[in-house]
Amino acid sequence: MTQQKPVRIVDVARAAGVSVATVSRTLSNPDVVTETTREAVFEAIRVTGYRVNRAARNLRMQRAGAVLVLVPSLGNPFFSQILAGISAGFEGSDYSVLIADTAKHDCNAILERYFLDGRIDGMISLDSRCGGEELAKLSAQGVGDRIVFACEWIEDADFASVRCDNEGGARLAIDYLHGLGHRAIAHLTGPAGNVLTHARREAMQAERRRLDLPARPEWIIRGDFSLASGHEAARQILAMEHRPTAVFCASDMGAFGLISGLVAGGLDVPRDISVIGFDDIELSEYYVPALTTIRQDRRRIGETAAELLRAQLEGAAGTAARSRRQIGVELMIRQSTGPA
Amino acid sequence: MTQQKPVRIVDVARAAGVSVATVSRTLSNPDVVTETTREAVFEAIRVTGYRVNRAARNLRMQRAGAVLVLVPSLGNPFFSQILAGISAGFEGSDYSVLIADTAKHDCNAILERYFLDGRIDGMISLDSRCGGEELAKLSAQGVGDRIVFACEWIEDADFASVRCDNEGGARLAIDYLHGLGHRAIAHLTGPAGNVLTHARREAMQAERRRLDLPARPEWIIRGDFSLASGHEAARQILAMEHRPTAVFCASDMGAFGLISGLVAGGLDVPRDISVIGFDDIELSEYYVPALTTIRQDRRRIGETAAELLRAQLEGAAGTAARSRRQIGVELMIRQSTGPA
DNA sequence: CATGTTGCTGTAATCGTTTACATTCCGCGT
DNA sequence: ACGCGGAATGTAAACGATTACAGCAACATG
Numbered sequence: 100m101t102q103q104k105p106v107r108i109v110d111v112a113r114a115a116g117v118s119v120a121t122v123s124r125t126l127s128n129p130d131v132v133t134e135t136t137r138e139a140v141f142e143a144i145r146v147t148g149y150r151v152n153r154a155a156r157n158l159r160m161q162r163a164g165a166v167l168v169l170v171p172s173l174g175n176p177f178f179s180q181i182l183a184g185i186s187a188g189f190e191g192s193d194y195s196v197l198i199a200d201t202a203k204h205d206c207n208a209i210l211e212r213y214f215l216d217g218r219i220d221g222m223i224s225l226d227s228r229c230g231g232e233e234l235a236k237l238s239a240q241g242v243g244d245r246i247v248f249a250c251e252w253i254e255d256a257d258f259a260s261v262r263c264d265n266e267g268g269a270r271l272a273i274d275y276l277h278g279l280g281h282r283a284i285a286h287l288t289g290p291a292g293n294v295l296t297h298a299r300r301e302a303m304q305a306e307r308r309r310l311d312l313p314a315r316p317e318w319i320i321r322g323d324f325s326l327a328s329g330h331e332a333a334r335q336i337l338a339m340e341h342r343p344t345a346v347f348c349a350s351d352m353g354a355f356g357l358i359s360g361l362v363a364g365g366l367d368v369p370r371d372i373s374v375i376g377f378d379d380i381e382l383s384e385y386y387v388p389a390l391t392t393i394r395q396d397r398r399r400i401g402e403t404a405a406e407l408l409r410a411q412l413e414g415a416a417g418t419a420a421r422s423r424r425q426i427g428v429e430l431m432i433r434q435s436t437g438p439a
Numbered sequence: 440m441t442q443q444k445p446v447r448i449v450d451v452a453r454a455a456g457v458s459v460a461t462v463s464r465t466l467s468n469p470d471v472v473t474e475t476t477r478e479a480v481f482e483a484i485r486v487t488g489y490r491v492n493r494a495a496r497n498l499r500m501q502r503a504g505a506v507l508v509l510v511p512s513l514g515n516p517f518f519s520q521i522l523a524g525i526s527a528g529f530e531g532s533d534y535s536v537l538i539a540d541t542a543k544h545d546c547n548a549i550l551e552r553y554f555l556d557g558r559i560d561g562m563i564s565l566d567s568r569c570g571g572e573e574l575a576k577l578s579a580q581g582v583g584d585r586i587v588f589a590c591e592w593i594e595d596a597d598f599a600s601v602r603c604d605n606e607g608g609a610r611l612a613i614d615y616l617h618g619l620g621h622r623a624i625a626h627l628t629g630p631a632g633n634v635l636t637h638a639r640r641e642a643m644q645a646e647r648r649r650l651d652l653p654a655r656p657e658w659i660i661r662g663d664f665s666l667a668s669g670h671e672a673a674r675q676i677l678a679m680e681h682r683p684t685a686v687f688c689a690s691d692m693g694a695f696g697l698i699s700g701l702v703a704g705g706l707d708v709p710r711d712i713s714v715i716g717f718d719d720i721e722l723s724e725y726y727v728p729a730l731t732t733i734r735q736d737r738r739r740i741g742e743t744a745a746e747l748l749r750a751q752l753e754g755a756a757g758t759a760a761r762s763r764r765q766i767g768v769e770l771m772i773r774q775s776t777g778p779a
Numbered sequence: 780c781a782t783g784t785t786g787c788t789g790t791a792a793t794c795g796t797t798t799a800c801a802t803t804c805c806g807c808g809t
Numbered sequence: 810a811c812g813c814g815g816a817a818t819g820t821a822a823a824c825g826a827t828t829a830c831a832g833c834a835a836c837a838t839g
Contacts, residue, residue, distance in 0.1 A: 163494065173520075203527065215490050355722060380516075472818085500824085
């Protein structure tokens, strides 16, 4: 109940018998002061219980002390590990990590609210829908290299980005199915217009061509990374005249929905049809059947994105500007795939 | 590339031909100025593109302009919807939402780093492990009613909290299984010492007693809400002499792990054994078999927690202080349960 | 001994708001 | 005519840090 009296830098200065400037210097650059002074200051800080006031520091230093993470949908578990990685990556920096959900409000409003308001120093975006004019405008104002895209990216702009090897992943999946003897391979895509959808679909089709496998238009099934879209895809497959023997899904969530629908329709996975996912979220290993999938290290993607942004914010600006990192993928063979 | 010149309040004042005080007043309390003045100021703001500098405002008003959400493990999808709810709940306020993962660093360090540093005005904690002395110390410093617990809570302290009807949920589960003819009902718990573990286990046992159902010590299986712990529990059950015919799990994740392990061990769910979960995360509906579970509206829990905290921060302090809200639960009957 | 150099430290301006207090203006009652 | 009250506005002092600049030893150099 006792109201705490705020300890200011001047209190520390008094306690240590030095000036405020010396205290400030001791904190930001300890080597510049005498050893005796340094010790006196640290002792005074300890005694008084001083903690630097961020608002004051931020005001003076003209920064926000925070970064924003733009998440397409916080409700989607796919993003949680990425968030964890980003959060870990900013551990030890004195930047706070803010989050905003782009599901409801459009990104432009958010960008305006945060960037222009000076509430943030930089941003990691997991959402490529957020682009266009507003981002270009921001970029023109010089914040362009304090923006990093993770997982997704924007095709024609050149912001820094971290992504997994989407093409390699698609190839791994197709090659593996091919090796199992599958010829009729379908693909459950992500949402229309999405860069990941495009990258994975194109790579999948290229590999299918390379291996001289048959292709039918209805084998490219439009999804949107969601459970429900996978479930719906199952209905379409069940109704097909030329039913594929394997399906490569652009996301694990889609694969779960698909399997659930296929099983409900009386098919057995993998006996009647093989399913392979993309992402390797925690649950994949414990699904029934355990999901064969392409693993992308989501935590590492988050950490790397954080690293890139920190380099821009803390280091010499321009160091890591607009660089692009790619994280390798891995085929996780489990029980949802089998011989044709 | 053009560096933006920052527009200050004084620039607006000049443009509108008034003083800075008037501009500030117009912004914070429009009714107090003349209509003509107000319009002139708004016009000047529009023309200059002025945006208030949060750091300066925060410094002057002695606040942080942010709230912290303490998440036990960001990697766990269970929390994502709660986060989404909290995030939505703070939409439109001028508080930023920060997140911190308590998985690595202990809460005390985090609380210190954030609360004492004045980086936040309030906090929503999803982690009850964070309690003890540090929290008591904070509470003594008067921030006690700017702390809200969601999902979990601390037994002996009285902070505001939002929780689901854990007891009612456990009863629903047991009654349903009982109605299906099950007598030998086991329970997969949460981690030791956790309030949810305790609440659900006690209620489950009480209901079992009330219905005069048999109980064996090995039918209470220690878990920790994780997939892996559920999988491990399956091994134990498979090895039991007196095997239960149904298992009530304290979490959906545990239930998934359990089913995955039971199936791997040659059992069929629900023919050989019924499994019921708790939470109803998105995936439950699409698991194979679709999981019968107790649904708690996680988004609503998050929104309610946000609401409580906002009331404390924005309204007259003490309004919603230390209040406790309970969110109802619902039995979702699906395919993982069947007659004994 | 004057002078320049080096190395710490202190003084005070600054960051951009909010707001207590002072001021001005105007209408109105006596 | 005078003073008074109240509304609208202005002036300037905070808020609590950082840092340019100045000051001051101590010391080496010529």
